[in-house]
Amino acid sequence: DADVTQTPRNRITKTGKRIMLECSQTKGHDRMYWYRQDPGLGLRLIYYSFDVKDINKGEISDGYSVSRQAQAKFSLSLESAIPNQTALYFCATSEGQVNQPQHFGDGTRLSIL
């Protein structure tokens, strides 16, 4: 079983819809992250959480919100999806300092029409 599981793996939806992407982990890590990847660009950080009560905005948080329901669960929401949020989304976890390797899920491919 995967250590970091993202659901759904693929999603197609319409502009204006609310969407939730979910991430769960069995690694026991405190730190969790949400990234998006666009063609020709590297991963960009949306939100990160160092523990259940600590949530921080990343580089591109506008239009997104997150919820850390438990140590193992970190969900990303798009309140009103727009086409330029079409991207590949990754969840990751790590332990300790940011220099510790991050462990990624296999991604959610999101298309907004």
Added chain:
Amino acid sequence: DQQVKQNSPSLSVQEGRISILNCDYTNSMFDYFLWYKKYPAEGPTFLISISSIKDKNEDGRFTVFLNKSAKHLSLHIVPSQPGDSAVYFCAASPGYQLIWGAGTKLIIKP
């Protein structure tokens, strides 16, 4: 403005030869650098890292070199194997998050 740049979108190397992937950065505050490998339909996986206090780190077939004065790092893979065909990302840390390059697609030819 990209703080971490991987200027080669793709690289093709013969099996058994050396693969050299390059990464440039602009922020002198970066103190840790990591390389990740990504296969299609999978998330990135950690490969190797280097602290700014070092200039070389080696792990099996993989070696990362850091030239701080040039703000440049490179990943050497020797010998290259078919399973090394993937996208390689360089990432840098100023201490609180990772800044990622756009990736280089490495193709190992038989």
